[in-house]
Amino acid sequence: MIEESDPRLPPGYxxxxxxxxxxKVNSPPLGTLINSLRKEGFxxxxxxxxxxVIKTNCxxxxxxxxxxEIRTLL
Structure with missing residues (x-):
């Protein structure tokens, strides 16, 4: 829950x-999605x-x- 308190994250999930x-793809691994979003600057x-469930400002x-993109690489 500490990560969720990031002020850059909006309410909701x-x-x-x-x-x-x-x-229209199979779910990517949760950790991979989070890391990819972070690499994109989110x-x-x-x-x-x-x-x-994730929280993101993306x-x-x-x-x-x-x-x-993740699914094409896996």
């Missing part, structure tokens, strides 16, 4: 299932809300693109 559904962390459209 994004489910990994929602990202993968919109990207804040991102796991959320205590659930096991497949727009959902960019999360979808990152998920697609």
């Amino acid at each position: 994004i489910r990994l299932d929602e990202i993968s559904r919109r990207a 804040s991102a962390c796991r959320s205590h809300i659930g096991t497949n 727009p959902i459209s960019s999360c979808i693109n990152v998920a697609r």
